[in-house]
Amino acid sequence: MTAQIIDGKAFAARVRGKVAAHVARLVADHGLTPGLAVVLVGEDPASQVYVRNKGKQTREVGMLSVEHRLPEDASEADLLALVEELNADPKIHGILVQLPLPDHMNADLVINAIDPAKDVDGFHISNVGLLATGQKAMVPCTPLGCLMMLREQHGSLSGMEAVVVGRSNIVGKPMAQLLLGENCTVTVAHSRTRDLPEVVRRADIVVAAVGRPQMVPGDWIKPGATVIDVGINRIPREDGKSRLVGDVEFSSAVEVAGAITPVPGGVGPMTIACLLANTVTAACRANGLPEPEGLTV
Secondary structure, eight states: OOOEEOOHHHHHHHHHHHHHHHHHHHHHHHOOOOEEEEEEESOOHHHHHHHHHHHHHHHHTTOEEEEEEEOTTOOHHHHHHHHHHHHTOTTOOEEEEOSSOOTTSOHHHHHTTSOGGGBTTOOSHHHHHHHHTTOOOOOOHHHHHHHHHHHHHHSOOTTOEEEEEOOOTTTHHHHHHHHHHTTOEEEEEOTTOTTHHHHHHTOSEEEEOSOOTTOBOGGGSOTTOEEEEOOOEEEEOTTSOEEEEOSBOHHHHTTTOSEEOOSSSSSHHHHHHHHHHHHHHHHHHHTTOOOOTTSOO
């Protein structure tokens, strides 16, 4: 049996299509254009690529895209002043400060300065608490994308056994909260888990988000399970170049799983699509309008 490959690029394109349709309705019916502001500090090449892609996709769905770039040596006070300005700007519904920040800045302090209603990354301590207590929150983009894919795959997830490998604040913990909200039985496992292979083997759903290349081989996977691979790791090739692999050993897992996301082309494209979805959701909430169906939790 070979697993069904979950095509993240195609799925993300459908999500962006839904976002664009909702934006068009907001503009036509309410004169409301959702606005996303992205703040980049310094010259990190990977961050520059992300920011460029975010801006391009934001404009493609008809939203307002604003970019602010600060030099590497900008002070923390400068960044906090910019965040305060964006908090007060009614045209901006989503604020994203691109991480990592330079060493002289406290990322937690900066993120918690963002208005929680505009925190489209879902990292503000208020949104973390709201999600953990089952209340309406801004949900981190990558876990939201994973949940959308799982719902598309299974419809109801109720009663399924899910194992999340990884306990980061960005993916592992919020993913576990979302799965609990879908009535899954959830185990959060990690590198210190005793008999990790046995724990993973119980799962109907495996979400691998541990940041170790090809850590989860196929013989850890229960036959027919759905595998969502969040890992993006660069490993060397024989020709001296490098290639991207996930946290799951795809070649062996694809022979056992029922469905699996590839790397690249799986979860990755969903992250920006969900950022756009979160911005539309934030704009709707700020204006007391119905939230877009199928784009929120």
